[in-house]
Amino acid sequence: MKNNKAKSFLEKESVAGVVCTLPFTLGILLFILVPMGISLYYSLCDYNILSPPEFIGIDNYLEMFTDETFFKAIGVTFFYALISVPLRLVFALIVAMLLLNTTKATGFYRAAYYLPSIIGGSVAVSILWKRMFAVDGVINQLLGVIGIETDFAWLGNEKTAIWTLILLAVWQFGSSMLIFLSALKQIPTTLYEAARVDGAGKVRQFFKITLPLLTPTVFFNLVMQMIQGFLAFTQCYIITQGKPMDSTLFYTVYMYQQSFEFKHTGYGAAMAWVMLVIVGLITLILFATKRFWVYEDGV
């Protein structure tokens, strides 16, 4: 009898629902919300990581206004995100168009082009990248082969170092490409047939049919990639460490330095919250522009 009661309690829809989502709920609580709360508290503290935090109010936030390196890092991060993300999307779209035609080898190519995205954020690829762009690296050697003998220090030059990071980001176009690919497949072929009958060429078809119908996907990719771009860390930390002269100092890497190297962990936490606000604002702005260029009537 008792057993039955327990059984019927557990079989209730709501109970089953709660139990089934428990792992996820606990995960969010323990590993996201609680740490966020702690970080918010630290951001209001003088905290050197080695001894307990002391509450100081909003001083950390005020300090940012006088921190030149902070603004430098913001500048670098905006430059990186605003250039690498659109480039990556354009590239992803081009490759997706190329891979749209199905032949026997298409599957292989899709996998091959997706590969950099899986391994791209990893330490190993970053180290590889660093070696490739070294003075005696493969890039300079390849340039030598085509007749441009050079010992140019790509990573040591203030103008080029950031571009090596942007290039790495563009190379990781795989996940956007897959999303584009599936969206491209959803566009009804009848539209193209009709266009062809009306005499529209390939280029015109692309701009009048493909692109407008893809705008929701472009929007989605843009928002996701933009957020990722602002939060990039590994590439910079491994490849350039912000060198030369902070010209590649990503916001997140500066935050890391402040938190763990200079032992201004409270200031680092405050920086994290400012980043959250910045990313939030950018996302908001993107959403605000949505109605001007995103075609949402569906097909």
Place this chain on the structure above:
Amino acid sequence: MKKQLSFALAGVMAVGMLAGCGGGTGSSGSTSESSDGTVNLTFTWWGNQTRNERTQAALDLYSEQNPGVTFDPQFAEWNDYWDKLATAAAGHSLPDIVQMDYSYLEQYVSNGLLVDLTPYIEDGTINVDNVDEGILNSGKVGDGIYALCNGVNVPALLYNKTLLDEAGITIKDNMTMGEFIAVCKEVYEKTGYKTNIAYIDYFCRAYDEIIYESDSIGASQETLEAFYSLYEDGINEGWLLDPSVFAEVTVGSVEQDPMVYGSSPETMSWCFLAHSNQLTAAKSAAPEGMEIGMTTWPSADPAKSDFLKPSQFFAITVDSENPDEAAKVLDFITNSVECNNILLGERGVPISSEVSNAISENMSEDDRNIITFINEVVTPNSSTISPPAPTAASEAYNLNRNLVEKVCYGELTAAEAAQQMYEEGNEIMAG
């Protein structure tokens, strides 16, 4: 039925996750003593390949002689090591035994993270009968001894002897800055090899100034300007290594130092401002056939600049659940001849005179040369080490690194850099 199954699965997942959390805290770094009485100690250090191998072997020996004690050895490069340790400190999961540096000792002790070793020394757990009082006291902060020095060390300028011999250049000990620069120019003219300089604190000591005082920059603006001028002149005259070289390597890694790593004279240095205990690692990282010589660092006044340094320490952290066992390990490292026959003074000359005598016949010629170098070249011509730098110094180090970079790239003149270092540095140090 289906519902029951899904419930059961969810339950299993939830339990699994909770168990995972539980396990996580247990293995977070510090000691765990399981019911059968075995002890596991986490032991961390920074270093190089030679050190990693030898330390691992020494710990294996301890486990062999003390059944039930096992180690979780962890090593990292210098920079990562300190980031990792700081994070572990925040999570109260510091390793049981940490390798400690003189420059970080003060901040770890003042934040209450290290165990006072005095009781262990008094009750004989750590035997220091054969240790020089001065060396023992180098680990002293306030009234307690918080870290046990594991070797004596001196700044050493390592150089590519093969290259200099071919060019017919000889190096003498206790070079002044002027003599050193003359050598740099000569090497550059004859061989194309460049030079990698210099350490600000060492430079300032020649003028009786301590760069990082407890709450200010202790160097005068003139001294700082003279320091940055070295870089300005070096770049203008061509003998200084281009700063872009450092964009491509892990700074602080012996294996990637421009003296042994690089593809052309343009990107390599004829010398390496190192410490005497890095000689072995530099030799094993050097390309086939490169002979390496050792002398003192250049300074305007070598006798004032040079110093004997506790190469590094071992300390027990407050997060250790087994400080008694950890203390025994420190005793083992300090006093066991067997253990030091494995380590062979790679970290520096062993501090126990008995041990250093006992292992000297097993030491390589290099290591014996180091002892001679320390005793006969540096000791008679050196001054006391500067006090350990305060916490704020780590940001000031970074400021200096950036300024040096800017001077090398021609963004700033030496005078501007000196002014910035003086003004911003003082702000940083004042907190």
